[in-house]
Amino acid sequence: xxxxxxxxxxxxxxxxxxxxxxxxxxxxxxxxxxxxxxxxxxxxxxxxxxxxxxxxxxxxxxxxxxxxxxxxxxxxxxxxxxxxxxxxxxxxxxxxxxxxxxxxxxxxxxxxxxxxxxxxxxxxxxxxxxxxxxxxxxxxxxxxxxxxxxxxxxxxxxxxxxxxxxxxxxxxxxxxxxxxxxxxxxxxxxxxxxxxxxxxxxxxxxxxxxxxxxxxxxxxxxxxxxxxxxxxxxxxxxxxxxxxxxxxxxxxxxxxxxxxxxxxxxxxxxxxxxxxxxxxxxxxxxxxxxxxxxxxxxxxxxx
Numbered sequence: 001x002x003x004x005x006x007x008x009x010x011x012x013x014x015x016x017x018x019x020x021x022x023x024x025x026x027x028x029x030x031x032x033x034x035x036x037x038x039x040x041x042x043x044x045x046x047x048x049x050x051x052x053x054x055x056x057x058x059x060x061x062x063x064x065x066x067x068x069x070x071x072x073x074x075x076x077x078x079x080x081x082x083x084x085x086x087x088x089x090x091x092x093x094x095x096x097x098x099x100x101x102x103x104x105x106x107x108x109x110x111x112x113x114x115x116x117x118x119x120x121x122x123x124x125x126x127x128x129x130x131x132x133x134x135x136x137x138x139x140x141x142x143x144x145x146x147x148x149x150x151x152x153x154x155x156x157x158x159x160x161x162x163x164x165x166x167x168x169x170x171x172x173x174x175x176x177x178x179x180x181x182x183x184x185x186x187x188x189x190x191x192x193x194x195x196x197x198x199x200x201x202x203x204x205x206x207x208x209x210x211x212x213x214x215x216x217x218x219x220x221x222x223x224x225x226x227x228x229x230x231x232x233x234x235x236x237x238x239x240x241x242x243x244x245x246x247x248x249x250x251x252x253x254x255x256x257x258x259x260x261x262x263x264x265x266x267x268x269x270x271x272x273x274x275x276x277x278x279x280x281x282x283x284x285x286x287x288x289x290x291x292x293x294x295x296x297x298x299x300x301x302x303x
Contacts, residue, residue: 001062001154002027003048003185008057010043010209018043020209022057030181032196032203032217033189034282040209041189042082045159048187049079061155061185073155078148078184080141082160088133092124092143095132096150103150118146122176138169145176156186162195174199197278205285213285217278224276224284229261231271244268248283262289 003026010019018040035041046052048059050070059066066073087095093115100111119125122142127135135143141161148156158177162170178199180186188200196203197217204214213220228248233241235257241247245261245268252258260274261267262284284290 001185003066003155003187004058004060006058008044008047008059009055010040010047010052011055018209019047019054022206022209022211024204024211024214026185026187027202028181028183028185029202030177030186030188030200032200033187033206034191034193034196034203035206036191036286039191039206041191041206042159043209044206045079045081045157045187045189048155049077049081049157050074051079075151076154078145078151078153078156080144080148080156080158080161082163084144086132086135086140086143089131091129091131092119092135092146093128096143096146099147100150105150114150118149121149122146123172136166136169138165138173141165141169141173142176145173145180149180154184156180156184157189158186159189160191161188162190162192193279193282205282207286213281213290215281217281220281221276221278224280224290226273227262227264227289228274228276228280228284229263229267229271230274231259231261233257233259233270246287246289248287248289249279262287 005022005024008019008022011017022044033041033044043052047054048066050066050073054067061073061076064073064076096115096118097111100114105111105114116125119128122145124139124142124146127139132140132143162173165173174195177186177188188195190196200217202216205212231241232253233256238250238257238259241259246263247259248262249260250257260280261271
């Protein structure tokens with residue numbers, strides 16, 4: 001089963017074009033949708049989650065028409081939005097049992113088995129009697145995954161799932177998603193490059209409602225080899241370097257500034273070639289150096 005999107009468009013009543021002919025082919029596994037805030041990621045996720053209407057285009061999940069067979073799609077869909085509410089005074093076991101009833105799992109014994117299985121899967125079984133108001137951010141996210149997994153979905157959508165998580169919780173959460181991606185189409189919508197780099201076998205970069213690049217991360221990095229250059233400079237040198245070179249990103253290292261530059265050849269003295277990573281792919285794409293649509297102007301957009 002795969003998810004196939006063809007020329008999805010969405011324009012809001014205020015004239016903002018959120019999605020402009022978005023076409024993607026998303027197979028079983030972890031798929032990263034990477035872009036800045038306001039790129040159109042959340043709009044696309046809400047459309048695929050049957051919560052919002054597209055203006056035009058098509059989306060097929062196997063033989064299901066996502067845009068026109070919403071009830072059928074919802075029966076095989078799991079959705080974890082960027083922010084979701086939980087009853088702070090309910091325990092994890094009780095609230096998941098309640099959601100199981102809403103999912104149509106009527107038998108008490110069947111629900112008990114499902115609740116135990118899912119809470120063990122997301123590593124929350126030992127805290128099943130703890131109230132959700134006392135959960136950490138990562139624990140709440142994992143509980144959200146348990147809710148999303150009710151009904152054994154074939155399509156799982158997670159929107160900005162690691163924002164605000166501490167490093168340990170982030171690793172636990174990404175490991176959980178990695179396991180889920182072995183049997184389902186899992187779309188990870190994020191602005192965090194490391195999430196995609198560590199987890200996804202395929203990815204797309206979106207900005208201002210348009211897909212700028214779709215690729216396998218290792219291949220995208222290999223395609224940049226020999227075109228990313230690094231130089232360590234004093235902070236006050238940065239304006240001149242930015243003026244003279246195609247700087248795509250800067251980081252701090254021991255009080256000094258490390259600049260990465262995109263160039264076909266050695267851009268100048270003091271630069272050295274560096275192995276491209278996915279951050280270089282992302283910023284090179286956003287700067288218009290790579291990507292099929294780099295020459296086309298893009299309209300304003302909202303998330």
